[in-house]
Amino acid sequence: MMVKYELDKLELKYTIVELGEVHIVGNMSPEKLSQFKLALIEMGLDLIDDKKTQLVEKIKNVVIEMIHYAEELPRTNFSDYLSEKLNMDYTYMSNVFSQTKGITIEQYIMVHRIEKVKELLIYDELTIKEIAYKMNYSGTSHLSNQFKKVTGITPSFFKAMKTFRRTGLEEL
Template structure:
C-alpha cells in the first residue's frame, strides 16, 4: 500500500504491484525517479532497478524464507529448490550471486542455517539431533562441524555460554 500511495502521489503509472516488485507502464523521468527514491527511503525502503541486484535480492529472500520461515527445510537439493522458486537455471543464479556478492549461494545458505541453529539452541526446546534433522543436516556431527567452522564455537559451548551472539538476518 505504501509503494502504491507513493506512486500515485508522484503520478507514476504502473501495471502491477507485487510484494517487492512494481511493473511500470513507462520509464520514470529522472525527477520522478528521484522523488520516488526519496519517498521510499523515508519509509526504510530501497529502490532497485538493476536486474542483477533484484535477482540477488530474490535469491536471498528465497533462502531466508527457506531456512528461517519454514517448519522444516525442504528435502530436495537446495539448488533445485532455489531454481524452482526463482524460475531460473541454478548455474546462472549461482554465477550471478557469487560474482556480485563474493560468496557462493551454498555459503550463504550455511551461514543462515547456522544462524537458525543458534536461534533454536537459544530456545532450548530441541536437542542437537532434532535441530540437525530440522535443518536438513546428514548428522549431528555435520551440523557441529559447520557450527564450529562458522562461529568458532562448539554448539554445546554456545548453548551454555554467558553470551549469545546472533547476527541480524540482513547482515548474514
C-alpha cells in the same frame, strides 16, 4: 502501503506492489524516477533497478524464507529448490550471486542455517540431534562441524553460554 502511497502521489500506474517488487506500467520520466527514489530513501528503502542486483535480492529472499520462515526445509538440494522457485538456471544464479555478493550461494545458505540453529539452541526445546534432523544435516557431527566452522565454537558450548550471540538477518 507507503510505497503505494508514493506511487499514487506521483500518479504512476503500477500492477504489482509486493515486498521488494513494484511493476510500473509504461515509462517513468527521469523527474518522476528521481522523486520516487528520494521518497524511498526517506522511508529507509532503496530502488534496485539493476537486473543482477534484483536477482541477488530474489535469491536472498528465497533463502531467508526457506530457512527462517518455512515450517520445514525442502528435502531436495537447495540448488534444485532455488532453480525451481525462481525458474532459472542454478549455474547462472550462482555466478551472478558470487560476483555481486563476493560469497557463494552455498556459503550464504550455510550462514543462515547456522543462525537458525542458534535460534533453535536458544529456545532449548530440541536436542542437537533433533535440530540436525530439522535443518537437514546428515547427522549431529555434520551440524557440529559446520557450526564450528562458522562460529568457532561447538553447538554444545553455544547452548551452555549465558549470553547468546546472534546476528540480525539483515547483517548476514
